[in-house]
Amino acid sequence: MSDSSKEGLGAFKPEFYSLFKIAIPISVSQLGHIMVGFVDSVLAGNIGKNELAAATVSNSIFFPLLTFVLGITSGITPLAAFQFGKNDLVAMKKLHLHSFFINAFMCVAMYFLMYGLGTFIINLYGSQNIHGLTLSFFRIFLLSIFPIVFFQTFKQYAEAIGYTKLASVVTISCNVLNVVLSVIMVKTYGLDGIAWATLIARVCMALVFVLIFYTDRHLAAYRVYFEDFKAVFSWEIVRKLSSTSVPFGLQMLVESAAFGAAGLMAIKIGIIEGDAHQIALQIASVVYMISTGLGAASTVRIGHVAGRGDVSAIRKVVLLTIVLMMLYNIVTAISILVFKEGLSVIFTQDVQIVALSVHLLLFAASFQFFDGLQVACLGILRGFHDITVPMILVALAYWAVALPMGYMMAFHWGFGVDGIWYALLLGLFLVSMILFVRIRLKMRAMQHS
Numbered sequence: 001m002s003d004s005s006k007e008g009l010g011a012f013k014p015e016f017y018s019l020f021k022i023a024i025p026i027s028v029s030q031l032g033h034i035m036v037g038f039v040d041s042v043l044a045g046n047i048g049k050n051e052l053a054a055a056t057v058s059n060s061i062f063f064p065l066l067t068f069v070l071g072i073t074s075g076i077t078p079l080a081a082f083q084f085g086k087n088d089l090v091a092m093k094k095l096h097l098h099s100f101f102i103n104a105f106m107c108v109a110m111y112f113l114m115y116g117l118g119t120f121i122i123n124l125y126g127s128q129n130i131h132g133l134t135l136s137f138f139r140i141f142l143l144s145i146f147p148i149v150f151f152q153t154f155k156q157y158a159e160a161i162g163y164t165k166l167a168s169v170v171t172i173s174c175n176v177l178n179v180v181l182s183v184i185m186v187k188t189y190g191l192d193g194i195a196w197a198t199l200i201a202r203v204c205m206a207l208v209f210v211l212i213f214y215t216d217r218h219l220a221a222y223r224v225y226f227e228d229f230k231a232v233f234s235w236e237i238v239r240k241l242s243s244t245s246v247p248f249g250l251q252m253l254v255e256s257a258a259f260g261a262a263g264l265m266a267i268k269i270g271i272i273e274g275d276a277h278q279i280a281l282q283i284a285s286v287v288y289m290i291s292t293g294l295g296a297a298s299t300v301r302i303g304h305v306a307g308r309g310d311v312s313a314i315r316k317v318v319l320l321t322i323v324l325m326m327l328y329n330i331v332t333a334i335s336i337l338v339f340k341e342g343l344s345v346i347f348t349q350d351v352q353i354v355a356l357s358v359h360l361l362l363f364a365a366s367f368q369f370f371d372g373l374q375v376a377c378l379g380i381l382r383g384f385h386d387i388t389v390p391m392i393l394v395a396l397a398y399w400a401v402a403l404p405m406g407y408m409m410a411f412h413w414g415f416g417v418d419g420i421w422y423a424l425l426l427g428l429f430l431v432s433m434i435l436f437v438r439i440r441l442k443m444r445a446m447q448h449s
Contacts, residue, residue, distance in 0.1 A: 012316055012319075012320060015301070015313065015316045015317060015320055016320060018301060019294070019297050019298065019301055019317065019320055019321070019324070020297075021162070021164075022159070022162055022164055022296075022297040022300050022301065023293045023294045023296070023297035024164075024168075024293065025164035025165045025167060025168035025293075026159060026164050026167070026168075026292075026293040026296045026297055027289075027290045027291075027292070027293025027294065028168035028171060028172060028293070029155065029164070029167040029168045029171045029293075030070075030289045030290070030292045030293050030296070031171075031286065031289045031290055031293075032168075032171030032172065032174070032175050032205075034282075034285050034286055034288075034289040035175050035286070036175065036178055036198055036201070036202075037059050037062075037063065037282065037285070038282050038285075038286060039175075039178060039179055039182060040055055040059070040182070040194050040195075040198060041055050041056070041059070041278060041279070041282050041347060042346055042347050043182055043183070043186055043194050044191060044194060045275070045279070045347040045348040046347075046348065046349075047186070047190065047191065049271060049272070049275055049348065049350055049353065050129050050130050050133065050271070051133060051190070051191045052275045052278065052347070052348060052353075053129075053130045053134075053267065053271050053274055053275055054130045054133035054134040054137055054191060055137065055191070055194075055278070056263060056266075056267060056274050056275060056277070056278035057121075057122060057130065057134045057138075057263075057264070057267055057274075058118075058122075058134055058137050058138040058141055059263070059278070060259075060260040060261075060263035060264050060267075060278075061114070061117075061118045061121055061122070061138060061260060062114075062118075062138065062141055062142065063256055063259070063260055063285075064253055064256040064257040064259075064260045065110060065114050065142075065145065065253075066145075066148070066256075067252040067253060067255070067256035068110070068249045068250070068252055068253035068256070069106075069107070069110070069145060069148060069149055069152065069249070070152065070249075070252060071245070071248045071249030071250070071251060071252035071253065072102070072103065072106055072245045072246065072248070072249035073099070073103055073149065073152035073153055073155075073156050073245070074152075074156050074245065074248060074249075074296070074299075074382075075099065075102075075156075075241055075242070075244040075245020075246070075248055075249070076095050076096065076099040076156050076157055076160060076241060076244075076245070077156050077159055077160045077296070077299055077300060077303070077382075078160075078244060078299050078300075078302075078303045078382055078383055078385055079095055079160075079240070079241065079244060079303075079385075080092050080095050080096070080156075080157060080160030080161070080303075081160040081161075081299070081300045081301075081302075081303025081304055081307070081383075082303045082304075082306055082307045083095065083307065084160055084161050084162075084303070084304060084307065085303060085304040085305065085306065085307020085308050086307045086308075089221060089222065092157075092160070092161070092222065093222070093223075093224045094232050094234070094237055095157075095237065095241065096153075096157045096224045097224050097232060097233075098233070098234070098237045098238055098241055099153060099156075099157070099241055099245075100153050101233075101238070102238060102241055102242060102245065103149050103152070103153045104149070106149070107145060107146060107149040110145065111142065111145055111146070114142060114145075115139070115142060118138050118139075118142065119135065119138075119139075121264070122134050122135050122138060129271075130271075133191055136191075136192055136195075137191050137192060137194070137195050140192060140195035140196055140199060141195045141198060141199070143199050144198055144199045144202040144203075147199075147202040147203045147205065147206035147207075148202055148206070150206040150210070151202070151205055151206040151209055151210075154209055154210055154213050155167045155209065157222075158213065158219075158222075159296065159300060160300060160303070161222055162300065162304075163218070163219065163222075166209065166212055166213070166216070167209065170205055170208050170209045170212070171205065173205075173208070174201045174202070174204050174205035174208070175201070177200075177201045177204060178197055178198055178201035178202075181196075181197035181200055181201060182194045182197040182198070184197075185197045243388075244385065244387060247387040247388040247391045248382060248387045248391070250391050250395075251378070251387065251390060251391035251394050251395075254391070254394055254395040254398060254399065255394055255398060255431075258398035258399060258402065258403055258424075258427060259281065259424065261403055262277070262281075262403070262406060262420045262421075262423070262424055263277055263278060263281065265406065265407065265410055265411075265420055266278075266417050266420055269410065269411075269416060269417055272350075272352050272353055272356060273356065273416065273417040275347075275348065275350075275353045275357075276353050276354075276356035276357040276359075276360055276417070277357075277360060277417055277420070279343075279344055279347045279348070279353070279357040279360075280357050280360035280361050280363070280364050280421075281364075282347075283336065283343050283361060283364060284336075284361075284364040284367075284371075287329075287332045287336070287364075287368065287371075288371060288375070290328075291325060291328060291329065291371070291372050291375045291376075292375055292379075294321060294324060294325055294328070294375070294376065294379070295321070295325075295375040295376055295378055295379025295380075295382075296379055297321075297379070298317055298318070298321040298376065298379040298380050298383055299379045299380075299382045299383040300383075301317045301383070302314055302317050302318075302380065302383025302384065303383055305317065306383070306384075311446060314446070315443065317380075317383070318380050318439065318443065321376050321379065321380055322373070322376050322377075322380075325372045325373065325375065325376040326369065326372060326373070328372060329368040329369050329371065329372035329373075330368075330369070332368050332372075333365045333366070333368040333369070334365075336361055336364055336365040336368070337361075337362070337365045340358050340361040340362075340365075341354075341358055343361070344357040344358050344361070356417070360417065360418075360421060363418075363421035363422075363424070363425060364421075366425060367424065367425045367428045367429075369432075370425070370428040370429045370431075370432040371428050371432075373432040373435075373436060374428060374431045374432040374435055377390075377432065377435035377436055377438070377439055378390060378435060380439055381435065381438065381439065381442070384442055386438070386442065389438070390435060390438065393431070393434050393435070393438075394431050397427050397430040397431045397434065398427045398431070401426065401427065401430060402423045402424065402426050402427030402430070403423060403427075405422075405423045405426065406419055406420045406422070406423025406424065407423075409422060409423060
């Protein structure tokens with residue numbers, strides 16, 4: 001390797017370490033959210049296939065809500081990261097206070113909306129065998145949206161200043177608590193015991209995080225106190241935050257709702273197909289949530305360097321994010337292919353469900369490249385505060401193209417559950433290519449400005 005090549009690679013090292021320092025704790029924290037559903041599905045599957053089907057329907061409804069909440073609460077991150085780069089602590093604190101107001105309002109509204117909508121969907125899709133199980137599990141599970149929003153409001157603010165380790169430690173601890181409580185409570189309360197355990201663990205997660213946030217001396221300069229809210233309240237800041245958080249929340253919602261709709265279509269085909277679909281999707285979701293950590297880290301780093309006006313550093317963040325994401329997804333695709341049988345039997349011992357889930361994991365492995373690329377692109381674009389147009393593009397790719405084709409393939413063209421996964425692959429391909437081109441255009445415009 002030539003000296004100039006070594007020098008070129010060396011220039012990326014500081015950014016590489018900065019990106020990873022932020023990405024790893026965020027990935028752990030993001031993984032914690034999906035691991036709750038993973039553990040719940042494993043325990044439900046080991047009770048019986050009807051319980052797993054009930055958990056599948058509930059998760060298909062709840063997961064889009066969860067991702068919408070994650071998106072809405074993430075709205076503060078690029079804005080606060082930019083102010084952190086400018087070293088404007090007053091502006092950061094104002095953003096945090098207003099994000100709490102927005103998130104609290106959104107949480108209450110979404111709870112009542114999803115309570116009614118979820119009940120309607122369960123009545124529509126739940127067969128006699130799983131209807132009662134699903135309805136009870138979902139209504140308990142839905143209560144956990146309150147501690148999740150409380151946790152996320154503080155977590156995203158901490159991420160903006162690069163303080164990410166706290167969230168990962170708290171998330172891991174509370175996931176362990178969830179497993180222990182679920183194993184204990186499932187023996188007495190069955191499927192509902194899993195939902196109650198999840199709610200308790202998430203309440204603990206929120207309370208512990210906020211307690212540490214307000215006692216850790218390293219965070220003293222960034223704390224906000226709500227008695228100051230009336231003095232600094234500004235509709236202009238609410239508008240600014242909403243213009244970032246709402247489109248990003250909707251972007252995450254339209255994507256996750258597409259996958260949720262795919263799960264409901266699979267259940268409509270049959271219990272076995274629905275269970276196998278849920279197993280494959282849960283495994284793919286674990287991989288996905290880890291990759292969102294790198295995407296979120298790119299948002300934070302672009303905010304930091306943009307706040308300093310460092311264009312060359314922005315280019316480094318973009319290139320590193322895409323290259324690292326591709327390397328990660330090559331590893332995950334190979335891992336899914338190698339361990340697909342072992343991963344499937346964790347959920348259930350039913351031979352038919354295991355065989356079909358192993359088959360569907362071939363699809364999950366095949367779309368890793370496109371899934372990773374679209375996560376990287378969305379994180380980068382969020383760092384540029386470019387959110388609304390990507391949201392519209394994602395919605396069109398999934399809901400105008402992929403899902404209608406999946407429905408036709410599954411129910412009219414004889415592909416069955418395979419048709420749903422072909423459609424998901426198509427949607428990911430379209431989204432990743434469109435967003436990649438948009439980043440290229442953004443970078444080209446930046447070079448000429």
